Amino acid sequence: MDLSLVDLSPVPxxxxxxxxxxxxxxxxxxAEELGYSRFWVAExxxxxxxxxxxxxxxxxxxxxxxxxxxxxxxGAVLLNxxxxxxxxxxxxxxDGLAPGRIDAGxxxxxxxxAADSALGTERHVEDPDxxxxxxxxxxxxxxxxxxxxxxxxxxxxxxRSGAETPAPWAxxxxxxxxxxxxELGLPYCFAAFIRPQFxxxxxxxxxxxxxxxxSAGGLDEPHVMVALNAVCAETDExxxxxxxxxxASYKRMRRGEVGTRPSVEESIEELGGVPDPTPETxxxxxxxxxxxxxxxxxxxxxxxxxxxxxADEMMIQxxxxxxxxxxxxxxxxxxxxxxxxx
Numbered sequence: 275m276d277l278s279l280v281d282l283s284p285v286p287x288x289x290x291x292x293x294x295x296x297x298x299x300x301x302x303x304x305a306e307e308l309g310y311s312r313f314w315v316a317e318x319x320x321x322x323x324x325x326x327x328x329x330x331x332x333x334x335x336x337x338x339x340x341x342x343x344x345x346x347x348x349g350a351v352l353l354n355x356x357x358x359x360x361x362x363x364x365x366x367x368x369d370g371l372a373p374g375r376i377d378a379g380x381x382x383x384x385x386x387x388a389a390d391s392a393l394g395t396e397r398h399v400e401d402p403d404x405x406x407x408x409x410x411x412x413x414x415x416x417x418x419x420x421x422x423x424x425x426x427x428x429x430x431x432x433x434r435s436g437a438e439t440p441a442p443w444a445x446x447x448x449x450x451x452x453x454x455x456x457e458l459g460l461p462y463c464f465a466a467f468i469r470p471q472f473x474x475x476x477x478x479x480x481x482x483x484x485x486x487x488x489s490a491g492g493l494d495e496p497h498v499m500v501a502l503n504a505v506c507a508e509t510d511e512x513x514x515x516x517x518x519x520x521x522a523s524y525k526r527m528r529r530g531e532v533g534t535r536p537s538v539e540e541s542i543e544e545l546g547g548v549p550d551p552t553p554e555t556x557x558x559x560x561x562x563x564x565x566x567x568x569x570x571x572x573x574x575x576x577x578x579x580x581x582x583x584x585a586d587e588m589m590i591q592x593x594x595x596x597x598x599x600x601x602x603x604x605x606x607x608x609x610x611x612x613x614x615x616x
Contacts, residue, residue: 275580276587277611278312279305279604280349280501283327284535286597294326295333297597302337304601306344309613311587313337314349314379320389321533331364338372347377349463349501349589350445353409354382354402355393359430362416365440366432373435378417379463380410381445386532407454414442414458418490442491443499448472452480459487461497466579467591470561473500477583500579501589503564506572506603506610510551513566516603518542518549520564520593538595564593569610576611 281301283294302313315330315337327333330348337346346368351361365378382402384390390397399405415421417439421428434440444455447468455462462480466473477498484496503520507513515538522541526534542548552565556578565575576588590607594600608615 275576275611276311277576277607277613278314278345278499278587278589279310280314280316280589280591281327282316282318282325282591282593283333284593284597285322285324285326287537287595291322291326295336298327298333299336299340300597301601301604302344302346303340305604306341307615308605308608309615310344310604310608312345312347312377312589313341314347314377314589316349317352319385319393323533324535325533331368334368334376335371338368338375341372343375345375345377345441346372347441347443348379350379350381350443352383353380353406353413354384354399355390355395358409358412359416359427362413362432365413365417366434369434369437369440373437376440378413378440378442379445380413380442381451382406403450403454406451407458410442410444410454410458410460414460414489414491417442420489439491446476449476449479452476453483456480456483456496457485459485459489459492461493461499463499463501463589465501466561467501467503467563470502470563473561473579474559474583477585481584497587498583498585499587499589500583500585501591502579503593504572504576504590504603504607505564505566505592505594505599506569506607507566507599508568508606510567510571511548513568513572514549514551515542516594516599517552517564517566518545519595521545521549523593524563535593535595541595569606572607573610 281298283298285294305313316327318325369376444460445463447465486494505517518541522536522544
């Protein structure tokens with residue numbers, strides 16, 4: 275299967291943003307060597323103690339110089355905070371640094387009231403879905419010079435390499451975002467690590483609403499990628515132990531403890547023990563928030579979930595305590611699914 279990674283630039287225990295970015299660069303280089311298709315970086319605000327990934331367009335510039343072939347992108351740039359023209363300019367500039375390798379992953383999310391206020395973001399939009407759709411369309415129109423001659427923006431140009439134009443993706447975790455992606459004829463990435471219970475519904479909605487796009491950035495037929503939290507280790511038991519960090523982090527977030535990440539030991543204590551290994555076969559419509567397993571087990575689970583919704587690609591996100599654990603997981607999984615690494 276086509277397999278990709280999204281990296282959150284986690285700050286290591288006792289470390290700084292510089293350490294987080296160095297780890298992200300190392301992960302991207304290793305992902306390219308292993309044969310992963312894409313490497314995306316995320317955008318989070320007001321979480322400097324745990325996540326340093328606040329400005330993916332800046333970090334991608336560094337990754338462009340550290341890699342040669344892997345596709346680079348945003349998972350996602352949060353359009354509700356920015357002008358579509360500025361976002362398009364950022365992606366055009368990135369294309370100049372990594373010609374033909376840029377994915378323009380477009381999403382939306384609100385952070386804390388303080389962070390949104392500092393970003394100048396209006397939290398209460400009358401028609402949030404309509405506003406988001408218009409912003410995605412505007413980014414694509416800027417990237418592909420598709421404004422009509424009579425439009426006020428017709429003469430605005432975006433810097434780019436002259437190679438393949440950045441590929442727009444619509445990202446989300448709800449049926450409404452899926453419908454927008456389908457109506458615009460764009461590839462869709464569903465974030466199953468956020469709302470796994472909506473995975474099947476969202477992908478079905480995307481396919482139902484899909485319309486072939488006349489835009490140069492659109493598609494003739496649907497294309498789905500599902501992103502999920504997954505941890506691979508030598509044994510199912512060790513993988514479940516490392517997955518405890520993701521499980522405990524989610525429980526903390528639900529309690530309002532944003533911006534904290536426990537160690538493996540703290541996670542196990544907070545959960546009351548090591549989580550059960552993910553079962554070899556997931557029942558019915560079951561979509562766990564995070565899965566784990568040995569290479570063979572996890573490869574089989576990814577196949578199950580991809581087949582369940584007809585996903586064309588899968589993307590791995592991780593919340594683990596140690597950078598070495600993340601690298602090991604990527605390496606074991608790449609070998610298990612047969613990626614064509616160097």
